[in-house]
Amino acid sequence: MITKLPQVLSEKQVASIIQLIEHGSFTSGKDTAGWHAKAVKNNLQWQGESELTEQIQTGIQGALTQHPQFTSAAYAKSMMPFIISESTLGGGYGNHIDDALMVNETVLRTDISCTLFLTPPQDYEGGELVMNLSGMEMAFKLNAGDAIIYPSTTLHRVNPVTSGSRKVALTWIESHIPQASQREILSDLDCARKDIMEYHGKTDAFDRITKTHANLLRQWAMT
Numbered sequence: 372m373i374t375k376l377p378q379v380l381s382e383k384q385v386a387s388i389i390q391l392i393e394h395g396s397f398t399s400g401k402d403t404a405g406w407h408a409k410a411v412k413n414n415l416q417w418q419g420e421s422e423l424t425e426q427i428q429t430g431i432q433g434a435l436t437q438h439p440q441f442t443s444a445a446y447a448k449s450m451m452p453f454i455i456s457e458s459t460l461g462g463g464y465g466n467h468i469d470d471a472l473m474v475n476e477t478v479l480r481t482d483i484s485c486t487l488f489l490t491p492p493q494d495y496e497g498g499e500l501v502m503n504l505s506g507m508e509m510a511f512k513l514n515a516g517d518a519i520i521y522p523s524t525t526l527h528r529v530n531p532v533t534s535g536s537r538k539v540a541l542t543w544i545e546s547h548i549p550q551a552s553q554r555e556i557l558s559d560l561d562c563a564r565k566d567i568m569e570y571h572g573k574t575d576a577f578d579r580i581t582k583t584h585a586n587l588l589r590q591w592a593m594t
């Protein structure tokens with residue numbers, strides 16, 4: 372399941388991040404790519420002093436983990452620190468699959484990949500995030516502040532930027548629910564019960580769906 376997360380960051384928060392990253396510099400993104408992805412990775416990656424990096428991480432991570440659709444869809448166990456990347460003219464990232472395991476303080480299994488858009492779509496051409504879904508391609512270019520999460524099992528690319536520059540923040544998530552199909556069932560149940568609560572209150576149907584949601588989570592969760 373692919374989930375768009377609208378307004379993870381407000382316009383003001385995006386502007387503040389863009390301003391903060393001016394105090395750092397961009398270096399080649401090839402350093403953080405797996406050996407096969409290096410060949411097609413043509414973007415830049417932000418680096419800044421540790422206090423600034425920490426401030427940006429805390430802000431974005433907090434916003435993402437509190438987003439209601441993220442909570443329903445991801446069942447996040449742990450998350451990589453965000454990478455802020457920039458693709459300028461000709462830059463992008465060819466077809467690749469993200470590494471299955473990434474190392475932060477411990478080893479994290481990448482179940483979900485996340486792109487948080489920081490540049491308004493009208494400020495650059497090209498640069499679509501394109502996913503190959505069982506042979507069909509789907510392209511995404513979201514508003515600044517919006518994010519998209521998708522199974523890390525997906526072959527994907529970022530089309531070359533043909534004008535302007537594209538900045539995004541990227542992270543990878545290990546989920547308590549490794550199987551995308553099970554996450555989708557849980558997410559559907561969670562959204563359905565929230566709708567019932569909103570439109571009909573805490574009905575018997577709400578209680579049954581909440582019970583099923585909790586019990587499936589108990590059966591499937593890897594802690």
Ligand SMILES: O=C(O)CCC(=O)C(=O)O
Binds near residue numbers: 486529
């Ligand atoms: O820039 C993006 O939207 C995705 C980048 C990407 O696929 C990656 O860094 O692995």
Ligand SMILES: [Fe+2]
Binds near residue numbers: 467468469484527
């Ligand atoms: Fe990727």
